[in-house]
Amino acid sequence: MSQGYSGDSARADNDRLDDLERLLVQGVSLTQPATAPASPRALPENHDDAADEEASEFVPGGDLQGAIGLFAEAAQDMATAGVELGLGRHFACVDFCNQAAEKAAQAVSLLRFGRRTRYDHDLGKLGAAVGAPPEIQAALAALSPFHPEAFYADTPPEEADAVIDAEQAAAYVQSARRVLRWARGIVLGA
Numbered sequence: 001m002s003q004g005y006s007g008d009s010a011r012a013d014n015d016r017l018d019d020l021e022r023l024l025v026q027g028v029s030l031t032q033p034a035t036a037p038a039s040p041r042a043l044p045e046n047h048d049d050a051a052d053e054e055a056s057e058f059v060p061g062g063d064l065q066g067a068i069g070l071f072a073e074a075a076q077d078m079a080t081a082g083v084e085l086g087l088g089r090h091f092a093c094v095d096f097c098n099q100a101a102e103k104a105a106q107a108v109s110l111l112r113f114g115r116r117t118r119y120d121h122d123l124g125k126l127g128a129a130v131g132a133p134p135e136i137q138a139a140l141a142a143l144s145p146f147h148p149e150a151f152y153a154d155t156p157p158e159e160a161d162a163v164i165d166a167e168q169a170a171a172y173v174q175s176a177r178r179v180l181r182w183a184r185g186i187v188l189g190a
Contacts, residue, residue, distance in 0.1 A: 064190055067111035071187045074103035078180055081173055090169040091151070091160035097176035098123070098146040104183035105130050105140060111190055121147045127179075136182045139175040146172070 081096035101123055108130045109117040119126040124141030132140065145151060155163055164172075 062111040062114045062190075064111060064187075067107040067187045067190070070103050070110060071107040071183060074100045074107060074180060074183065077103060078173075078176060081176065085166070085169050085173060088166070089161055090164040090166060091146070093169045094143070094146040094164055094172045095148055095151075097172045098143045101140055101143045101176045101179040102126065104180045105132065107187050108132070108183050111187055121150060132179075132182065136179055139178045142175050143172060143179075 077096045077100035081093045081100060084090075084093035084096055105123065105126050106116045109115065109126075112130060117126060117129045119129065121144065122141070123144045124137050127137035127140040151160065
């Protein structure tokens, strides 16, 4: 059977994952100095969004290696989210979904702009800043409340898993997967 697109979306997804694995085996490091620290800085109250828009011009070539590495981290977080869901640790699951979606969007930022996009833990805004389509921005926004800093502001850690049931967590997993599929098409298609 041909290694190209066969019309079957599962086969196409597997081919893309094979491409990612091939790139990782060829020496892409997840600890490259070109990749910024894993967690972006929170924006100050007086942050100037207009200045960010001016500075966020497309950089031809961007940081492909950094984008691939960060996307690989997002894929790992997505796998961990699935494990956490299976173990019944629902908040841990959606926390990893939040992290996976953030890293996927930041991978797109690295590719498009040559740097990570600063944001204030509002993943919907991050999606808009990196040029995500509205449905991806909505999926990102749905995951925003599960950044631990925001979530634990209203929910004690010992009650976190009781607040989210398995069905809700599974829906958030699907949202995060949509974000990863979108980012994968951009990062691995570069």
